[in-house]
Amino acid sequence: MKQLFTRRKFPYSKISITKQGILYILILVIIGFASFNSGNNMIYLIFAISLSIFGASSYLAVKNLNGIDVKVNMPKEIYTKKDTFFMVAISSLDKTKKFLLDIELLGHKIHFDAVKEEEKKSIRLNFEKRGRYEIKNVKVSSSYPFGFFIRTKEKTINEKFYVFPEVGEIRIKNRASSGVNASKESNDGDFYSIDKYKDGSDARRISWKISAKLGDLHIINVALASEGNLVVVFNNSSMIYSSQNFEVAIKKIASLVYKFYHEGVKFEFISPKLDIECINYENYLKIMKCLAEVKLENIEPIKVEKGITDEDIEFV
């Protein structure tokens, strides 16, 4: 029974008045005063019309914000301090035109003048911190129809995404670099497996013959004699890092993982929370997500012989 009589909360949308609205109200006050003072019914009529325009605009304003669907599409790879583009798609569920919509997403505004069925616009974003982000709501506001008021409504979208650590140009110190060159994939090794081509895959490994046969782009993974030798070790132990050093370490490891993956180097990633062999794009994303949300913990550090750690990496 509780739900039977539950009514939606009021006000359903927030309203704020614009400078134009304030000016219009002042003018209405003056016209109102003129009509009361003069008793001239023609001025009364103009006053009534001006007021009714003001009042009836609410109908259009409320209707304009109803039946709107907002979708945000983001790329799979988002790196800290690197520009990225989110695609905002706005559609009218009730199939009527929507006007003058402003979408506020992560503090940035995108303006749509008119939306008939669906309109898309991209927004450039730059994240300062790595981590797991969640956009629960976007604010949809509109000054339609006359710009006297701005009505704002929140739309639930519940989008989650990861901002990977910042990556930069790195160099592996001599101690570890000897094994790296041996682990680089080449097109000369033994056939290992076929994968679908994905964003970030090495384009040089596309097999045009197989792709033509199967329809989609496919890449060939080749097995090397030295495969399995390369291990990237990442610790998040507070015993070895201060919070400042930790961020630098993450940046180095992320840069290494980025470099290895994009150069086609196979490696094993070992950390207290994830132990994975990076042989495809999914593995790469898993590692980067792990690095995006990793925090310092009071645990014993992992030690792997011949494993590459942040100490073996330096920025160019």
Added chain:
Amino acid sequence: MKISNLSKLNGLNLFFVLFSLTSIGFVALVTPALLSLILLPILAIILKETKVANSFKKGFEVFPLFVFLALLALRVDLFILISALLVSSMSAKFVVSKEPSDYFEIFIVGLMLSLLSSIGTISFLFGINAILFLISSFFFLVETQFKEKLALGKTIPHKKDISIFITISFVLTLALFYSLPRFTLGVVHGNPITARATTNFSTDVSIDANPVSLDYTIVMRVEKEKGDTPLYISGLRYSTFLNGKWYKSEQKEKIYPDILGNFLDNSGKKATIYLEPNNTDLIFKVDYSTGLFGNFRYIYRDNLDNLYFDASFFKTIKYDTFFENSPSKTFLNHNDLLKFLDLRGINPEIVNLGKEITRGKTSPNDKINAILNYLRNNNEYSLTPTSKNIDDFILNHKSGYCEHFATAFVILSRTSNIPSRLVSGFVTTEWNNNLKYYIVRAKDAHTWAEVYINDTWVRVDPTPPSRVNTSKFSLFVDTIRMFWYRNFVTYGSESQTQLFEKFSQGFTNFGNTTFNFFKVLQRNNIYILLICILLIGIFIFKNMETKSVDYLARKIISLIGNDKNDNETILEFARRKSKESTLKEIIELYYEYRYAKKYELRSEIYQRIKKLSSQK
């Protein structure tokens, strides 16, 4: 032009022209020549499109000042000067405008033009133009909000929304107009700057050979019940006739209203007069008048009981006159009687003729009839009189119109010792059956006589008015005009009180009806109780069906399929049926609604279900 081409038009330009046209339309109602100002907004559009504005922005900003100074130098009428200034600033502003706030200033100028015209017109066309102004303002304001330059087809709202907006605005306008507090009786004297007299009522009654023409201009409308006889509306009474001319009294006293706003004695029947400006300060009254009610601080009265307004007026004004069907007794002393027997300057031949006509008649009525018969038998009615003066009319039996007949009658009555006076005013028989009122036109101006018999002033009309038929179209137009005057122009505190009383009466009636209805219910309470229980049961069942949270869940499940296992969630069910990708979003929204208790999501989920169902 095809409709598809129309949708490619630049909406801003189009609606600016329409908005300007309706704004200029207001001032053109006062001075029609101002309609030519529409050329300025059209020129502004051309200049805006040619991008001249970017180079000469400052020039456009001072353009209104230039227009103002130029017109000032030309010494044009003040109203035209202000109108031209506003329209030129509106046009110049449009050329340089880029932001919605700039265009908003144009809208404000349009409002100012409408206010400016309100001092100069009360035409019903003002009301029609006001509706057009409302519609054009809507489109213009909407169009100015867009940041990009879009084609008309993209910016125009849905037809249904437009019609609902206009309907709401229209109803709201009427509701506000009638409910906004009034502190006056809706009578505005108008402004001499825009003075436009509908017609001239001449208070100068001279007997000469000047012809008169039939002028069909309406000079007043009188609301009263329809009578069988012509309606006499008196304006001015005269007692002194000298050198071929009637003189009105110059002695006036101020009359103040009583606490209720009534002047003199407000007994008798009421007639409401809507009087057009006529360049006089005369108060016209339905005969036999007793009193007056109107929004006047005071009125003037002369020694012949003629009434005058406190100030000149330049618009249609409304007031009530009270009247009796028969004249009331008026006691005149000897000196007063002598005034109405005055024969100074009258040709002795006429005096002898008057005595001759009434010779042998003893009663005043017989004498009056004898004089009337004499005039009707010997004189011809004509709007192009041949009589050069009253002697010519009476003695030489030349033709004349009402003034000749009435003057001759008064003089001949006085020669027979019957006190008499001349009355000028209007007489009409033209009845508008649509809104139930008398129409009085300039051609209905009339002069008649009054004789003092048995202590009363009795009307005697030696020249009954000729009847002229008017066209049905003119009657139709006047019906609209009268509707406008009655319900808008003269709507005041009194009308508002009456309106609220009607509402209050309506509520009382509704209350009584409801009370009686409940009485009936009380008598049949068992049946009513059963029906109520049944209805409540149906209502609860329906609500439980549609409002319950399970209703939405059932709807979502029906979109997935009909073989859901009891132990799986909706999402799992969707996954099993390979519909997770399409329905995940709506299911998550449902979870938010159901478990996070975000009940405001209900309508959105429902809309999405509807959309998906239609796609299915």
